Amino acid sequence: MNASDTHDFTFADLFAGIGGIRRAFEGAGGRCVFTSEWNKFAMETYRANFTKDESRSDHSFVGDITGITPRAVKKHDVLLGGFPCQPFSIAGVSKKNALGRAHGFADPTQGTLFFNVKEIIAAKRPAAFLLENVKNLKSHDRGRTFEIIEDQLRDKLGYHLQSRVVNGKGWTPQNRERILIVGFREPTTFNLNTLDLPAPESGPKVDKILHRKGEPLIPHDAGRYFDPRTGRVDPKYTLTENLWTYLQDYAAKHRAAGNGFGFGLVRPGMTTRTLSARYFKDGSEILIEQRGLRPRRLTPRECARLMGFPDDFIIPVSDTQAYRQFGNSVVVPAIVDVANAMRPHIVSALAASSDRVA
Template sequence: MSDVSYPPFNFIDLFAGIGGIRTAFDGIGGTCVMTSEWDSYAKTTYTTNFPSDEGADHIFNGDITAIHETRVPDHDLLLGGFPCQPFSIAGVSKKNALGRAHGFQDPTQGTLFFDIKRIIDEKRPAAFLLENVKNLKSHDRGRTFQVIKDSLEKDLGYHVQTRVVNGIHWTPQNRERILIVGFREPTAFDFEAMKVPAQGPKVESILHRKGEAELPHDEGRFFNPRTGAVNPKYTLTDRLWAYLQTYAQKHKAAGNGFGFGLVRPGMTTRTLSARYYKDGSEILVEQRGKNPRRLTPRECARLMGFDDSFVIPVSDTRAYKQFGNSVVVPAMSAVAEHMAPHIGAALASDEPAA
């Protein structure tokens, strides 16, 4: 985060998860006036890490579909990482296999974009930032994305730009996401001009190590700081490790790319998913003389760019789901800094002349 200061602004945090996008915009002087997140476990993590929200100046709403747009507080910026399962490769494959609709035919998640649309239409914020999986752009041969873009540009009249950003420039994880930025008025904002680091860190930067300071809110839950030994419960059982190897060999023989992702300290990882709690197969840490292990939830937090002050108050299973559904925080911080002067300029133009 730079030392540049920008004018203060208010924002709302929709489909907030555990607050990854919100963290970035807090960092450039924003004040969150409303949060919406329906999952009660994610809410526990969110409210634990943003305790200052408890007060008259902040609203926490569980179900965005149940709040009328006129009840949403006035805000300068709308943030929304709307549910991606209907558009992700894994989500579409699963729904097809089950014979269920996906995208805008999904009767629940797929229509949540329109809750964003109705709020923007009513409140007319100066800007918005929406986040989703890269596959959103190609879903249904591009028709889904075109509906979204037309809704924002033609129906609402916003000036929209998109960019696919890969978290690997900031953390050791290959994680591509599409970001959609819109401004109500014309601006000099150029998404393609946003600078990204040439190379990010490697896996060794997130792993527990001997002599690492123990975090008081972790209380020895994940590893032994004296020895550096990770809790043995994260090491795969012989049965699970044998299954994953057999599964990988079967798909390799069939010419498929499915299999586990084994990493060493000097490498980068695949994308952390919300299903990581099941077997950890997409990111397994090699261990000398032992079966590989899953990342601990603290290591997952670091992989997503959350600093060690971030508290993990939920079970491992819930934590894996939450980090797998979150965003790469330093990538969002780069976007926030790139947007900041243009948000400031938009707010300045809204002020009445003296």
């Protein structure tokens, strides 16, 4: 997917990952002029899907955002960023606690990246921004973490701030709650909390994203994941006997202890748990039931669909890297709806301003 030559606004894509947020805002009339992503494998996927960036003089691509000053960020109308969530996620906090390590803003690396975002907003003063993170950001450290974010963006920088927890289950068959933080530099009638978004209970089921017999062959997948003539998924995605035994024993042990830990076995008419970046390890949170066989993992293409990426999205990396990338991404159609709702307010703000980026 590439931006057209005409656009209504420009944007910077920070912590860009594989470009899920970018796809949504390009579809809403935006043009990306600045991208930052530090992971080389995510950059490979991003570049494979936004190929014209390399020859565009109005686009800059940098790696680690901490390695440049806010002044070096290209001027833009809208700032977008899914800043790293591990310091605030439930799983991330539990892991860090177990290891005796800091989390949240006490994390000496990832936790400080919000402040890089804040400094860029302060330096560039975009007309609007959208930030995305895990639901737990709002309750982390008894709400103090989110209070700091609000204080920095609203009280220190003067942006009109709104936030809302959105569940991707309204668009794809996955229970995935994320917080969206929207800010406008000037007063606006935009209201994130009253947007009419699909209800989670009315969303599609997992059969909509699974490979099936007769499915059109995706040229850039080259039969990598399944055989469309038979509908048979490559056997390598079926759990080994040892792994399946281990997962069952692990779940039984935790059930006996009164804990809720265990694998997530999914049938076609169900929805899945949240796809995580650790999915490559054992696939335990989302296992597809197979009649007469052990369960299997989703293929990377099915993960792409679970996140709302269309089949023309190119997956140039290994399965391990693809699982990490989709587990870290956004539910694209959810961001599409929010981007489309923000668009007229962005355009209106730029029309009333003298500093629109051409």
